[in-house]
Amino acid sequence: MMEKMLRKIFGHSTFRPGQRETIASLMSGEHTISMLPTGTGKSLCYQLPGYMLNGSVIIVSPLLSLMQDQVEQLMMLGEKKVIAFNSFLSYEEKNRALHQLHDYKFIFISPEMLKVDLVIKNLKRLDIALFVIDEAHCISQWGYDFRPDYLKLGEVRESLGNPLTLALTATATHKVKIDIIESLSISHPNEFIYSVDRPNIALKVDRVEHHKDKVDKLIEYLRVVKGPGIVYFSSKKMAEQMAALLKKEGLGEVMAYHGGIDQENRKLIQQQFLYGQLDIICATSAFGMGINKNNIRFVVHFHMPMQLESYLQEIGRAGRDGERSLAILLYANGDEQLPIQLAEGELLHENQIDWMIKWLEANPEAWNKLNDYETEMITLAGLTETNWRILKDFHQVAVDSGKDMYSLHELKDVMLKQMDVKRHKIKIVYDWIHFQSCRRKKILQYFDEEQKIRVDNCCDPCGLSIEDFMRNPTMVKNRNEETDWQRLLAEILINK
Structure with missing residues (x-):
């Protein structure tokens, strides 16, 4: 059944390591933690069961750009019942979305939005099939990208009736994994921990x-x-300067990418890179998430x-x-x-x-x-x-x-x-x-x-x-x- 859905919806014939095990665990009703290396397709681990389970899938994500990428990828598969509920939406769009949440299958949401009482009130009205925490290492104070907003996800999860939960990350030490389990209050989850080695x-x-x-x-x-290839910098200014220098050196089609570039141009640069129109991206850490x-x-x-x-x-x-x-x-x-x-x-x-x-x-x-x-x-x-x-x-x-x-x-x-x-x-x-x-x-x-x-x-x-x-x-x-x-x-x- 899972392989049939994989072919029908996503056009893949086989699962990558960890995907099948994670999905099977969720389909058995077990809370699950999966640590899968970057590039192994973590998003499939909630998208496929989302189609197989009745109810909405809530995906908590720390990055607005990552949410937008995931929404667009689902739309390219023909999914219309998907939304990113975050600060990119205008007041009118947020208000309209809140009253139509029951119409969406996949709801991507930022942790900041989960602190808004009206948002929680409307989420409580949903039949939640799966509660997903992407980049779950953000929960832990020992995680490399600790986010205080993530600390309250355990309370949010409880207020939503403790739905079936999936925590996803690519890199987590043992200490971080323990923090994730304790913070979310998920006892005895199934764990699928794969090597970080590539x-x-x-x-x-x-x-x-x-x-x-x-x-x-x-x-x-x-x-x-x-x-x-990608060249990573810690400075927006340096990414811009080096992109200009590499162009001058005749090293192919080069563009800079960072959080200071407006959303429309960022999307254009992503698409050019994806379709082989750019050879090199000079980027800050803002580039990469969701880039398949x-x-x-x-x-x-x-x-x-x-x-x-x-x-x-x-x-x-x-x-x-x-x-x-x-x-x-x-x-x-x-x-x-x-x-x-x-x-x-x-x-x-x-x-x-x-x-x-x-x-x-x-x-x-x-x-x-x-x-x-x-x-x-x-x-x-x-x-x-x-x-x-x-x-x-x-x-x-x-x-x-x-x-x-x-x-x-x-x-x-x-x-x-x-x-x-x-x-x-x-x-x-x-x-x-x-x-x-x-x-x-x-x-x-x-x-x-x-x-x-x-x-x-x-x-x-x-x-x-x-x-x-x-x-x-x-x-x-x-x-x-x-x-x-x-x-x-x-x-x-x-x-x-």
Whole structure:
């Protein structure tokens, strides 16, 4: 029955590892946690049972762009009863959707929306067949992308009548998995934990002295390695600058992609990359989620990742067709300072919290209606959007517990602990970069795994041969000859 539905709806003849087991568990009525590597088709694990079960499927997702991608993919399959309920909708669209939720089979929703009483009230009226938490590692304070909004999903789940639940992630340590189970209050779930290893992706780290050396190395690689590919940056500005430089160097069709680009252009760039009109994407972490391009041959990290978990997520965009692919990380001395700065920027500083306490002492009426003072507090305290979200979540818990403004002192301890977690994860990446033995084995040890299979072209300490990932030498030669011919013709015309 499952295979028949797989062929009929999705056009696939076989399941990928972990898909069938996860779906069979849900069809047996068992709460399920599945950790499947990036690129193995986690979305099918809720889409297929959604068609086989009576009732609505609620999918909680942390990224608006990922929601939109999933909605569009379902629509391309002919599904009309699907909606992304998030901040992209206008007030009128949200209001209309709330009164028509019963008409939708798949409802993608952000965790922030689940804090709205009217939303919960309307969800309670539904016959919920399946409650899905995508990117479930966001629940855990030990997860690499901890989201305070995810902490209340256990309460939300209970308020909805404890529906059948699926928690999905690609990367989670044992500690994170335990946090997920406890936070969601799902006792004795079926667990399908697959290796984070992608044997067809070779791992290479290049250590250089200076930033300029990294730029030169990147250009050197992109001249010869087989594409298409993605180059990841931690800075929107750097992604833009490098995209312009790579175009100037004649390295093919290149575009930058980041959260600062408007939605319409982001969608256009995605489509161009999917259909082979672009060779290289210079991107921030905003690019990749929901991008189903099977033939990405390389992923380069120009900046040092903040944790191994996100690094694996991003290199997992490559080689989804099972063919040999390459992951390169470029490191220059002192690169670890950038992820530390980014981590500090995500969290509230002690002096910001002290300022807010003094401000609230002068404006005590603001404590019980903090949202009314959002613009003022963000501007005066210099808060980022992430800072404000952290403050709001902590404030709500404090108000619900009957605490006053001085409970913000507790927030200092929470922020210090979170910074310790982030620094520890950055140190793990730093040590991995400087590791002299098998990089794959080191990653597997971090996730409490043993290396069970020998991988050819494993990593640079194991004797990686970069030539195996190069374009056909004849093609490279012909391209160079063509360039020389064009240059010669240009010179003739100029001299004439």
